[in-house]
Amino acid sequence: MITAALVIGGIGAICALILGISLVTFAVKMDPREKEVMDRLPGANCGACGYAGCAAFAHELTSNADAPMACPAVNAAALQSIIEVLGRELGGVSQVIACVRCKGGIEEASTRYTYVGPRDCRTAQLIAGGSKGCQYGCLGLGSCVTVCPFDAISMGEDGLPHVNADKCTGCGKCVDACPRMIITLVPKSGNYHVGCISKDAAKDMKKSCGVGCIKCGICADVCPFEAITVSKDKAAEINQDKCRRCGLCVSVCPTGVIDSRRKPDKVRIVPDKCKGCGICEQVCPAEAVTGKLKEPFVVNEGKCIGCGLCIDKCPADAIERKPS
Amino acid sequence: MDYILLIISAALVNNFVLSRFLGICPFIGVSKSTDTAIGMSMAVVFVIALASLVTWLISHTLLVPYGLQYLQTIVFILVIASLVQLVEMVVQKVSMPLYQALGIYLPLITTNCAVLGVAILNINLQYNLLQAVIFGVGSAAGFGLALIIFAGMREEMDLNNIPTAFHGTPIALITAGILSLAFMGFSGLVK
Numbered sequence: 162m163i164t165a166a167l168v169i170g171g172i173g174a175i176c177a178l179i180l181g182i183s184l185v186t187f188a189v190k191m192d193p194r195e196k197e198v199m200d201r202l203p204g205a206n207c208g209a210c211g212y213a214g215c216a217a218f219a220h221e222l223t224s225n226a227d228a229p230m231a232c233p234a235v236n237a238a239a240l241q242s243i244i245e246v247l248g249r250e251l252g253g254v255s256q257v258i259a260c261v262r263c264k265g266g267i268e269e270a271s272t273r274y275t276y277v278g279p280r281d282c283r284t285a286q287l288i289a290g291g292s293k294g295c296q297y298g299c300l301g302l303g304s305c306v307t308v309c310p311f312d313a314i315s316m317g318e319d320g321l322p323h324v325n326a327d328k329c330t331g332c333g334k335c336v337d338a339c340p341r342m343i344i345t346l347v348p349k350s351g352n353y354h355v356g357c358i359s360k361d362a363a364k365d366m367k368k369s370c371g372v373g374c375i376k377c378g379i380c381a382d383v384c385p386f387e388a389i390t391v392s393k394d395k396a397a398e399i400n401q402d403k404c405r406r407c408g409l410c411v412s413v414c415p416t417g418v419i420d421s422r423r424k425p426d427k428v429r430i431v432p433d434k435c436k437g438c439g440i441c442e443q444v445c446p447a448e449a450v451t452g453k454l455k456e457p458f459v460v461n462e463g464k465c466i467g468c469g470l471c472i473d474k475c476p477a478d479a480i481e482r483k484p485s
Numbered sequence: 486m487d488y489i490l491l492i493i494s495a496a497l498v499n500n501f502v503l504s505r506f507l508g509i510c511p512f513i514g515v516s517k518s519t520d521t522a523i524g525m526s527m528a529v530v531f532v533i534a535l536a537s538l539v540t541w542l543i544s545h546t547l548l549v550p551y552g553l554q555y556l557q558t559i560v561f562i563l564v565i566a567s568l569v570q571l572v573e574m575v576v577q578k579v580s581m582p583l584y585q586a587l588g589i590y591l592p593l594i595t596t597n598c599a600v601l602g603v604a605i606l607n608i609n610l611q612y613n614l615l616q617a618v619i620f621g622v623g624s625a626a627g628f629g630l631a632l633i634i635f636a637g638m639r640e641e642m643d644l645n646n647i648p649t650a651f652h653g654t655p656i657a658l659i660t661a662g663i664l665s666l667a668f669m670g671f672s673g674l675v676k
Contacts, residue, residue: 164551164553165553165556168547168548168551168553168556168560169556169559169560169563172543172547172560172563172564173563176563176564176567177567179567179571180567180570180571180574183571183574183575184574187574187575187577187578188578189577189578189581206589213521213524213589213590214589216589217585217589
């Protein structure tokens with residue numbers, strides 16, 4: 162008994178001693194920030210960042226000034242303190258959510274026959290290409306609802322799936338499940354999207370659906386940022402990188418097929434800073450700015466679309482967003 | 486000649502993963518790409534060779550003379566864990582590139598049952614010191630061989646159209662089973 166305790170204790174003590182000595186002898190100087198970053202990472206060594214564990218990723222973040230924040234598991238508070246430790250902004254994993262690109266529900270879109278089979282879009286799609294009049298529209302049987310692991314999609318009374326933005330994680334399972342490829346992933350921060358992917362010409366499409374994109378091109382003409390492309394055989398498409406979320410396209414679309422999740426904040430002009438140059442009046446695409454030269458200009462809140470063009474152009478930095 | 490046979494026996498005939506069922510966790514976990522599999526294999530060879538040496542010495546100088554064989558498992562775990570820590574510190578100081586290549590795998594194999602398995606088998610099979618180290622290296626090479634072959638197969642599988650029900654773990658386990666069948670072909674080659 163005593164021998165056993167002595168042997169185990171002895172081996173333990175010797176190991177501890179050797180490790181302790183070598184910790185000092187073999188100490189390697191490393192960036193002190195590396196350890197601080199390491200402490201703030203989740204420490205699960207899951208490898209989702211593409212590096213061999215959190216330590217390797219912390220090393221990459223501190224040694225490479227361009228390394229983006231590739232960790233999807235880090236929470237907002239930890240991310241903030243990592244930014245403080247590193248003293249630089251971190252680009253990173255952009256958050257996306259699923260977006261259903263069809264607005265032709267039970268009311269709006271016609272059907273060709275009555276489908277009574279299993280409640281599964283992929284099955285329905287195999288029977289004469291689905292019951293819907295429009296061959297691009299949502300079949301409304303909810304394969305996306307079933308496949309969603311986060312319970313974020315629900316089938317509305319209008320026969321269309323609705324995505325709960327708070328629950329959606331952008332995993333993309335619904336994108337794969339939809340046989341008609343209606344669901345796409347879009348940036349989570351207030352996106353605009355065209356709720357139709359029909360390739361039919363306007364007159365064909367009108368026969369089967371009242372709310373689809375008729376390819377008139379008004380949105381593309383009116384967009385101040387050239388973010389929208391549209392052609393005769395392709396529904397309007399919004400380039401999410403160029404879109405500034407001003408919402409002009411929503412207001413001019415004759416069929417109301419463009420959707421937005423969140424309107425941007427409107428702007429206001431700080432009277433003390435405004436020099437009355439009038440540049441904002443010239444650049445405003447919505448004619449929301451009025452005023453006399455050399456006097457403070459004012460923004461008509463009802464007309465302002467929040468595109469922020471004037472903020473970029475103002476030489477006196479007198480325009481700011483008004484938090485809603 | 487005996488030593489060559491010992492290596493063949495440890496690496497192929499009694500392969501650690503595919504016939505002894507040891508070290509399955511890293512076999513499934515670290516076999517997604519050939520690069521990481523090679524890194525892991527190198528680390529395992531390194532650690533098992535050292536662990537065989539040290540545990541054999543401890544067993545024959547401490548445990549057997551004092552009749553403490555029943556403490557074998559706990560002492561070996563203690564020694565192997567400290568040894569890996571020590572090796573990690575030394576490697577970091579001496580060769581940074583090697584440290585970065587081994588990366589997270591070095592600490593991960595601290596508690597790997599393949600390492601402990603070799604240490605205990607060395608004693609149970611009553612090997613002498615040289616045999617123990619050679620058996621360790623052979624076993625680790627067999628582990629590495631299985632791991633790298635398996636990683637190569639999984640990389641190929643990613644490029645193929647696999648039925649949805651088999652995606653991920655199921656197909657990996659089925660493939661591991663078939664690979665084990667293949668290694669069973671070596672049985673009887675050496676005792």
